[in-house]
Amino acid sequence: xxxxxxxxxxxxxxxxxxxVFKRELEKTSFLCPACGHHFRMGAPQRLALxxxxxxxxxxxxxxxxxxxxxxxxxxxxxxxxxxxxxxxxALVGRAAIGGSSxxxxxxxFSFMGGSMGSVVGEQLVRAFEKAAAERLPVVAVSGGGGGxxxxxxxFSLMQMAKTAQAVGRHSREGLLFVSILTHPxxxxxxxxxxxxxxxxxxxxxxxxxxxxxxxxxEATRQKLPEGFQTAEYALEHxxxxxxVPRPQVAQCVGRLLLWHR
Amino acid sequence: xxxxxxxxxxxxxxxxxxxxxxxxxxxxxxxxxEIASLERRASTLxxxxxxxxxxxxxxxxxxxxxxxxxxxxxxxxxxxxxxxHGDRTFGDDAAIVGGIALFEGQPVTVVGPQKxxxxxxxxARNFGLPHPEGYRKALRLMRQAEKFGRPVITFIDLxxxxxxxxxxxxxxxxxxxxxxxxxxxxxxxxxxxxTGEGGSGGALALGVADxxxxxxxxxxxxxxxxxxxxxxxRDSSRAAEAAELLRLTPTDLLKYGIxxxxxxxxxxxxxxxxxxxxxQVKAFLRRYLAVLKKTKVERLVEERLARFRRIGQFHEVKLxxx
Ligand SMILES: [Zn+2]
Numbered sequence: 001x002x003x004x005x006x007x008x009x010x011x012x013x014x015x016x017x018x019x020v021f022k023r024e025l026e027k028t029s030f031l032c033p034a035c036g037h038h039f040r041m042g043a044p045q046r047l048a049l050x051x052x053x054x055x056x057x058x059x060x061x062x063x064x065x066x067x068x069x070x071x072x073x074x075x076x077x078x079x080x081x082x083x084x085x086x087x088x089x090a091l092v093g094r095a096a097i098g099g100s101s102x103x104x105x106x107x108x109f110s111f112m113g114g115s116m117g118s119v120v121g122e123q124l125v126r127a128f129e130k131a132a133a134e135r136l137p138v139v140a141v142s143g144g145g146g147g148x149x150x151x152x153x154x155f156s157l158m159q160m161a162k163t164a165q166a167v168g169r170h171s172r173e174g175l176l177f178v179s180i181l182t183h184p185x186x187x188x189x190x191x192x193x194x195x196x197x198x199x200x201x202x203x204x205x206x207x208x209x210x211x212x213x214x215x216x217x218e219a220t221r222q223k224l225p226e227g228f229q230t231a232e233y234a235l236e237h238x239x240x241x242x243x244v245p246r247p248q249v250a251q252c253v254g255r256l257l258l259w260h261r
Numbered sequence: 262x263x264x265x266x267x268x269x270x271x272x273x274x275x276x277x278x279x280x281x282x283x284x285x286x287x288x289x290x291x292x293x294x295e296i297a298s299l300e301r302r303a304s305t306l307x308x309x310x311x312x313x314x315x316x317x318x319x320x321x322x323x324x325x326x327x328x329x330x331x332x333x334x335x336x337x338x339x340x341x342x343x344x345x346h347g348d349r350t351f352g353d354d355a356a357i358v359g360g361i362a363l364f365e366g367q368p369v370t371v372v373g374p375q376k377x378x379x380x381x382x383x384x385a386r387n388f389g390l391p392h393p394e395g396y397r398k399a400l401r402l403m404r405q406a407e408k409f410g411r412p413v414i415t416f417i418d419l420x421x422x423x424x425x426x427x428x429x430x431x432x433x434x435x436x437x438x439x440x441x442x443x444x445x446x447x448x449x450x451x452x453x454x455x456t457g458e459g460g461s462g463g464a465l466a467l468g469v470a471d472x473x474x475x476x477x478x479x480x481x482x483x484x485x486x487x488x489x490x491x492x493x494x495r496d497s498s499r500a501a502e503a504a505e506l507l508r509l510t511p512t513d514l515l516k517y518g519i520x521x522x523x524x525x526x527x528x529x530x531x532x533x534x535x536x537x538x539x540x541q542v543k544a545f546l547r548r549y550l551a552v553l554k555k556t557k558v559e560r561l562v563e564e565r566l567a568r569f570r571r572i573g574q575f576h577e578v579k580l581x582x583x
């Protein structure tokens with residue numbers, strides 16, 4: 001569930017319902033000071049939290065075309081670029097985590113829900129290709145709402161195949177892929193590269209699944225089980241390796257990279 | 262089954278012709294000239310109606326309850342078939358059928374979702390919406406095909422992923438990703454035939470192939486037109502408009518290079534002449550199997566990967582521009 005903006009300075013926590021000062025959140029890695037609820041965070045903040053300081057070199061930016069001629073799509077892209085300062089929903093580049101080099105990809109929910117169109121797909125593929133060429137591990141932080149970039153129609157769907165294949169090629173080189181699922185990782189992102197990690201980690205409370213909870217509820221006309229599609233639920237059903245709270249993610253990934261050097 | 266609104270004038274005319282024919286037979290009167298004239302009108306009308314179908318009319322044709330299902334194609338296209346069940350882990354999913362079939366003497370592996378023909382069958386088949394064990398069965402049979410060097414033929418007809426608690430609990434997202442990845446690297450020829458609905462990740466889970474063929478009145482998209490309309494305008498009844506925007510028809514997809522060929526259907530749709538549709542599918546499979554069999558498997562996999570690698574439209578930008 002999105003945090004409801006009350007005004008510019010405060011946000012209401014979905015975990016405990018308390019109002020939290022936004023400035024405060026930036027200092028706590030977007031964790032609720034009262035209950036520890038994991039707020040969504042942008043790709044630049046995630047990068048600062050995860051990568052060694054000054055280690056990041058981004059890939060050249062790409063800008064989406066409008067392959068179907070979908071009405072209003074260029075405008076949506078422009079708006080999202082202005083609001084987020086990103087070229088599209090994926091921030092990808094070379095980085096070091098805990099002193100180990102890797103290729104790092106971070107999906108940003110604030111760019112059109114973190115959906116995967118041609119640009120996100122291509123950037124991810126380039127990430128795995130670069131990593132394969134330089135024999136580096138890949139760390140990908142997923143967090144895309146619906147997964148699909150509806151405005152790109154079939155081109156969006158094909159990015160699932162394209163990214164899954166890039167993972168496959170990298171994997172066949174005997175190289176490591178650590179997939180980190182953050183809130184929310186759904187749809188086409190989950191049903192492609194994000195599921196294919198050698199190691200799959202998730203943040204507490206992250207929504208993880210294919211069909212969204214509202215769609216499942218409407219289709220089945222049943223009350224959903226307690227905690228349906230949360231990281232805890234995914235862990236209990238054997239879908240992920242471990243849940244790692246945000247303050248420990250960098251250290252945990254650093255250890256994994258070190259053990260695979 | 263209610264006839265489609267746009268077909269009604271034609272169906273009425275066809276009914277009149279058949280009544281007149283019966284009357285002639287009973288009464289021994291000669292109406293052959295009138296019948297010939299009516300049949301000419303019917304044939305003109307048929308061409309008029311079906312030459313100008315809108316994308317959404319095609320979507321509805323793809324969902325016609327009498328449209329051939331995977332098992333119909335298996336019966337019509339192959340000489341022999343042994344169905345194989347189960348994912349060897351959890352259970353057998355009736356929403357996906359698969360097994361070994363003989364195509365003009367050659368063993369092939371066939372897999373596809375199976376819709377029911379009526380309500381009772383549809384409940385048993387879960388409306389052709391697979392659970393994770395269904396995809397796992399498909400995956401198991403495809404790996405079996407790879408081991409024995411059998412070509413794989415998939416038939417695709419499902420509206421999308423199954424929106425259910427159990428499908429999610431058992432990891433449908435994960436297993437769809439596994440299917441996509443496994444098919445991408447499978448060391449044997451693969452042909453996918455989209456026979457009806459090609460809905461999102463569920464369709465793609467059986468749709469990574471060396472040749473992707475599509476029936477004339479099938480659709481393939483990241484999202485169903487109804488869902489797209491309800492996201493865009495909070496109104497699923499505007500699906501017809503969404504269907505235009507999504508470019509989900511074979512003509513569009515061929516132009517984009519997403520599919521390789523379009524299999525023509527009889528005028529009025531596959532259900533109007535199942536046997537003809539079956540012969541069409543068989544002819545296309547024969548042609549493409551022959552091409553693929555001549556290609557080395559290493560090259561097949563390489564070209565399969567390259568085909569998907571190319572898909573996507575974007576611009577490179579210089580850093581100074583943003
Ligand atoms: Zn809280």
